[in-house]
Amino acid sequence: MKSREVALLKEPPAPSGGAPLLTIDLDLTLRRYEAMLLLIILFLTGSLFIAPKPAAMLPPAPRYPYRIALTFDDGPHPLFTDSLLRLLRDNNVHATFFVVGRLAMEYPNLAGEISLAGHELEGHTFTHRNLNRLSDKDVTRELVMTKGILEKITGKQSLYFRPPGGRYNGRVVNLAAASGLSMVLWTVFPKDHEEPNPDVILARVLAQASDGGVVLLHSGVPATYQALPRIIRELRSRGYRFVTISELNARPAPLHLVADK
Numbered sequence: 001m002k003s004r005e006v007a008l009l010k011e012p013p014a015p016s017g018g019a020p021l022l023t024i025d026l027d028l029t030l031r032r033y034e035a036m037l038l039l040i041i042l043f044l045t046g047s048l049f050i051a052p053k054p055a056a057m058l059p060p061a062p063r064y065p066y067r068i069a070l071t072f073d074d075g076p077h078p079l080f081t082d083s084l085l086r087l088l089r090d091n092n093v094h095a096t097f098f099v100v101g102r103l104a105m106e107y108p109n110l111a112g113e114i115s116l117a118g119h120e121l122e123g124h125t126f127t128h129r130n131l132n133r134l135s136d137k138d139v140t141r142e143l144v145m146t147k148g149i150l151e152k153i154t155g156k157q158s159l160y161f162r163p164p165g166g167r168y169n170g171r172v173v174n175l176a177a178a179s180g181l182s183m184v185l186w187t188v189f190p191k192d193h194e195e196p197n198p199d200v201i202l203a204r205v206l207a208q209a210s211d212g213g214v215v216l217l218h219s220g221v222p223a224t225y226q227a228l229p230r231i232i233r234e235l236r237s238r239g240y241r242f243v244t245i246s247e248l249n250a251r252p253a254p255l256h257l258v259a260d261k
């Protein structure tokens, strides 16, 4: 390359000034070429470093914040509900509580605090029994008694219920519908009621979370409270926004819920 450039430079006839002068000029010209080449290399190399990543390397941008509902079963709990409410307030999250009617009747102030804090208060039957094994009359009584207690506490209409243990059949669903209640199950089941390590609860929630998801957690499980701040932080960092069941159901598309059987 270099010899070819030199050859080209030598092509014009030499001025009458003599060979020494030409040698100096040639050296300067060569250095200029080397400097330009170096600049070009630096520019190209530099441009590679600042070039944006290809689109395929970037995570897909969500069209809207993903929505997910935290739900807490089995309260209100005289030892735990207050701290759970504080934790949710500190993290600016509104959740949905499926409370046992009998406990709401026993601790109406706690149930009222849940509603006053902006959370959704819904029923989990009156005595937490397997609805599949009850007569039609008893299923209705379990649901309607709880609905009445909650409506008296909140002053709002109770619209949803969650069957204990997720046990239901078509008869239960129809009896609930006749009482003005829609069944809510869940899509995220970290099995926190078995009290695993908080890290395990967190990992299971993150692995199962999806847009429009419903997370089943329980009142009265210390490991759940330990995991909760991280669950909230991690889901938010993944683009999730926390909503109540009513907010989730207000979406134009129908709410699709899958029970973990």
Ligand SMILES: [Zn+2]
Residues within 6 Å of the ligand: 073, 074, 124, 128, 164, 165
């Ligand atoms: Zn339960």
